[in-house]
Amino acid sequence: MTGPDRWLVVTVRVADPELLPLAADVLGPHGGGAVLEAEGGVVAYVVPPADADAFADALRAELADELPDSAAPEVSWRWQENEDWALKWKQGLGPRQVTERLVVKPTWTEWEARPGQIVIDIDPQMAFGTGEHATTRGCLRLLDDALRPGDRVVDIGSGSAILAIAAARLGAGEVIAVEYDPDANINARENLEMNGGESIRIIEAMADPVLLQELGQFDLILANILSGVIRPLLPAFRAALGGSADGRLIVSGILRTESPDVIRDAVAAGFRVERIDAEEEWWSALLLTVA
Numbered sequence: 001m002t003g004p005d006r007w008l009v010v011t012v013r014v015a016d017p018e019l020l021p022l023a024a025d026v027l028g029p030h031g032g033g034a035v036l037e038a039e040g041g042v043v044a045y046v047v048p049p050a051d052a053d054a055f056a057d058a059l060r061a062e063l064a065d066e067l068p069d070s071a072a073p074e075v076s077w078r079w080q081e082n083e084d085w086a087l088k089w090k091q092g093l094g095p096r097q098v099t100e101r102l103v104v105k106p107t108w109t110e111w112e113a114r115p116g117q118i119v120i121d122i123d124p125q126m127a128f129g130t131g132e133h134a135t136t137r138g139c140l141r142l143l144d145d146a147l148r149p150g151d152r153v154v155d156i157g158s159g160s161a162i163l164a165i166a167a168a169r170l171g172a173g174e175v176i177a178v179e180y181d182p183d184a185n186i187n188a189r190e191n192l193e194m195n196g197g198e199s200i201r202i203i204e205a206m207a208d209p210v211l212l213q214e215l216g217q218f219d220l221i222l223a224n225i226l227s228g229v230i231r232p233l234l235p236a237f238r239a240a241l242g243g244s245a246d247g248r249l250i251v252s253g254i255l256r257t258e259s260p261d262v263i264r265d266a267v268a269a270g271f272r273v274e275r276i277d278a279e280e281e282w283w284s285a286l287l288l289t290v291a
């Protein structure tokens with residue numbers, strides 16, 4: 001495990017739990033994109049700033065700007081030694097069989113793979129996407145079913161690149177990963193190397209309609225980001241799938257309570273819901289393009 005000697009562990013609580021994803025969106029970039037739901041709110045491990053109180057004040061101001069007043073965000077922080085943190089991760093984690101074919105495991109654990117099984121090694125670092133989150137697992141389950149050999153795939157908000165790696169190992173012809181967080185991408189590149197994913201191209205950028213248009217046409221798009229990011233991008237996703245006879249979009253990072261709004265916008269953009277995968281409070285879906 002690399003990183004500083006200690007982390008500033010920052011927790012944001014909000015009055016309305018439905019606003020937690022928005023709080024995560026504000027906190028995420030400070031913690032390299034990685035946000036856990038714990039301690040009654042959202043938590044990020046932040047590289048120690050020069051002044052923790054000043055950092056917390058600046059974060060409070062940012063939250064006040066980005067969240068509705070009803071959120072009433074509360075920010076608290078504590079220090080945690082890096083060694084303990086790494087150990088905590090290690091002690092709690094093991095291999096996870098996500099589908100018949102797909103297994104995700106930390107490198108220090110063993111898994112005896114059956115013929116045809118795909119084992120992805122991901123060490124928990126600062127990037128989101130270890131298989132420990134319900135949204136990642138939802139995407140992997142839908143992807144295992146939806147991917148066709150030779151597909152051109154883009155993974156939007158790739159984090160650790162776990163979904164991009166799975167797509168490549170399931171037989172995609174070309175995979176592009178888009179992620180704006182440089183720290184996540186350092187981790188993602190290590191993961192590509194560890195999993196034979198060197199052919200996957202990582203684009204370090206904010207996904208927007210212009211970038212999507214530049215990247216060309218795809219058969220399958222993966223987007224495990226927050227619903228607030230996904231909804232405005234749905235028309236651009238639809239356009240990027242327009243050249244495929246069989247365009248598929250897998251979305252996640254959506255709370256069950258947010259799913260009606262996502263479905264409404266997806267239908268308006270030219271999709272229909274093919275399959276839903278819900279785990280805990282999270283909702284993921286495979287959407288198909290309609291003519």
Ligand SMILES: C[S@@+](CC[C@H](N)C(=O)[O-])C[C@H]1O[C@@H](n2cnc3c(N)ncnc32)[C@H](O)[C@@H]1O
Pocket residue numbers: 028032033128129130131135136139156157158159160161162163178179180181184205206207208224225226229253
């Ligand atoms: C919930 S994580 C998903 C990581 C991984 N794909 C998975 O399924 O586990 C979302 C990631 O999207 C990135 N992200 C959020 N909005 C983005 C945008 N507009 N463009 C590129 N990356 C974005 C975040 O930095 C974060 O790493």
